Amino acid sequence: MDFTYDDEQVALRDAVRGLVGKAYNDYEHRRQIVGEDPGFDEEQWSRLAEMGVLGLPFCEDDGGVGAGPVEIGIVCQELGRTIAPEPFLASVVLAGGLVSAAGTAEQRGEVLGALSAGDSVLAFAHDEPGRRWGPTAQKVTATQDGDSWALTGVKEPVLHGARADVLVVSAALPDGGTGLFLVAGDADGLAREGYSTYDGGRAARVALDGTAATPLGEAGADLTATIATVQDITRIMAGNQSLGAMQTLLKATTDYLKSRKQFGVTLNTFQALTFRAADMYTSLELTHSLVDWSTMVIAAGSPEEVAAAAARASLQVSRGGRHVGQEAIQLHGGIAMTAEYNVGMFVAHLTALDHLLGDGNHQVGVLSTKVGDYELIDPLDV
Numbered sequence: 001m002d003f004t005y006d007d008e009q010v011a012l013r014d015a016v017r018g019l020v021g022k023a024y025n026d027y028e029h030r031r032q033i034v035g036e037d038p039g040f041d042e043e044q045w046s047r048l049a050e051m052g053v054l055g056l057p058f059c060e061d062d063g064g065v066g067a068g069p070v071e072i073g074i075v076c077q078e079l080g081r082t083i084a085p086e087p088f089l090a091s092v093v094l095a096g097g098l099v100s101a102a103g104t105a106e107q108r109g110e111v112l113g114a115l116s117a118g119d120s121v122l123a124f125a126h127d128e129p130g131r132r133w134g135p136t137a138q139k140v141t142a143t144q145d146g147d148s149w150a151l152t153g154v155k156e157p158v159l160h161g162a163r164a165d166v167l168v169v170s171a172a173l174p175d176g177g178t179g180l181f182l183v184a185g186d187a188d189g190l191a192r193e194g195y196s197t198y199d200g201g202r203a204a205r206v207a208l209d210g211t212a213a214t215p216l217g218e219a220g221a222d223l224t225a226t227i228a229t230v231q232d233i234t235r236i237m238a239g240n241q242s243l244g245a246m247q248t249l250l251k252a253t254t255d256y257l258k259s260r261k262q263f264g265v266t267l268n269t270f271q272a273l274t275f276r277a278a279d280m281y282t283s284l285e286l287t288h289s290l291v292d293w294s295t296m297v298i299a300a301g302s303p304e305e306v307a308a309a310a311a312r313a314s315l316q317v318s319r320g321g322r323h324v325g326q327e328a329i330q331l332h333g334g335i336a337m338t339a340e341y342n343v344g345m346f347v348a349h350l351t352a353l354d355h356l357l358g359d360g361n362h363q364v365g366v367l368s369t370k371v372g373d374y375e376l377i378d379p380l381d382v
Contacts, residue, residue: 005074013077013078019048020079024082052065054088054116056072062112068299073236076244079241080349085200087121098168103216111182121164123161128140128155135224139172140154152208153207154205154208155206160202167190177223182214187213192205199349199352233306239317245353246320250324250328252342284320284324319360329343
């Protein structure tokens with residue numbers, strides 16, 4: 001596999017890095033932005049749209065750019081480098097990805113066109129209290145009355161659910177299976193209660209009480225498989241975002257070791273600390289390899305292959321991210337635990353991404369169910 005970016009991909013990386021770096025390399029500015037609702041910079045959201053970033057995954061007929069997974073991964077990595085709070089992963093990759101995969105041509109043009117232009121924010125309302133990380137809905141139900149549909153139940157947490165202009169809601173169908181529905185942010189019977197998450201993001205409790213909804217795609221169709229595939233793609237893109245955060249943590253830690261003095265010498269003089277930084281680098285590079293590989297699988301692989309790649313990459317991201325994050329805190333010392341210093345917030349964001357669609361322990365469970373699918377290899381049979 002060739003992991004080298006071409007000229008257009010390098011230009012995209014540099015453009016996004018310049019935009020988000022200008023805004024969020026100043027960590028205090030990020031603290032101010034996430035300290036107020038909606039938890040991100042609306043003007044920055046518009047700048048990303050003007051650059052074409054918000055429309056990257058979607059075809060040109062739907063108002064997008066038609067870029068591939070590598071380009072989307074580049075954007076996620078650059079957003080992760082500064083833990084930019086704009087909801088690209090939740091709104092564009094996850095919610096937008098579902099509309100792109102399941103919506104009618106009219107729905108895609110209307111919803112994705114507005115998203116790509118920066119005029120709209122989408123949110124995927126899927127998680128339910130007491131349930132997590134699966135592709136099905138149970139506690140939110142859909143009922144049909146002629147050509148009309150209504151949803152009832154509670155979704156929580158819904159990332160950026162209080163700000164979203166349109167909600168993509170999963171619901172249990174009358175005849176079985178899980179359907180997807182579009183719900184306007186101002187629909188009757190919709191109640192949203194937003195709150196801050198521990199990494200400075202936003203989530204919401206979304207309650208639906210006979211709320212009018214429009215089926216996404218074919219009415220009554222079971223879209224469980226579609227949800228599962230888009231979740232897998234989002235897992236891989238979350239890995240890209242985590243990778244960017246890990247790169248920043250390693251650089252911040254090595255810079256600190258080379259500048260902070262103890263007993264009259266810089267900390268990198270102590271061999272034990274240098275070895276620990278080297279171990280961080282090893283975890284980062286292992287993660288980098290798997291994330292790049294899994295991103296390329298999206299372009300060429302079947303849904304089953306994408307699912308396997310997502311589980312493998314997510315496990316490494318979980319383990320590697322925790323190792324890099326914990327060592328960054330330990331090697332910085334107490335300063336890393338203060339709100340005024342960015343290391344602790346980077347680690348919190350890595351933890352949030354880890355739990356977004358299944359942490360490392362969950363991925364071990366997923367992978368363990370597939371062990372029997374592989375042939376037994378005799379190491380002595382040469």
